[in-house]
Amino acid sequence: MLYWALVFFVVALIAGVMGFGGIASASAGVAQILFFLFLILFVVAVVMRLARGGAR
Template sequence: MLYWALIFLIVALVAGLLGFGGIASASAGIAQILFFVFLVLFLVAVVLRIMRGRAP
């Protein structure tokens, strides 16, 4: 998921440099959503790992 967020960020940067504002804005929005979804899933996994404790 983080990989796709980086891809959309790169697409947004390239589109912004070339003057395609609409595509850049949409790609940046998608990248932001994917990053926050990744962040939430990562934090949930960390919390579950902490709650689970060490494996015997």
């Protein structure tokens, strides 16, 4: 998921440099959503692992 967030971020940067504002904005929005979704799932996974006693 983090990979796809980075891919959309790079697409947004390239589109922004080339002057495609609409595509850049849409790609940046998708990248932002994917990044925050990754963060939420990462935090949930860490909390679940700690709750199970997986930290050694």
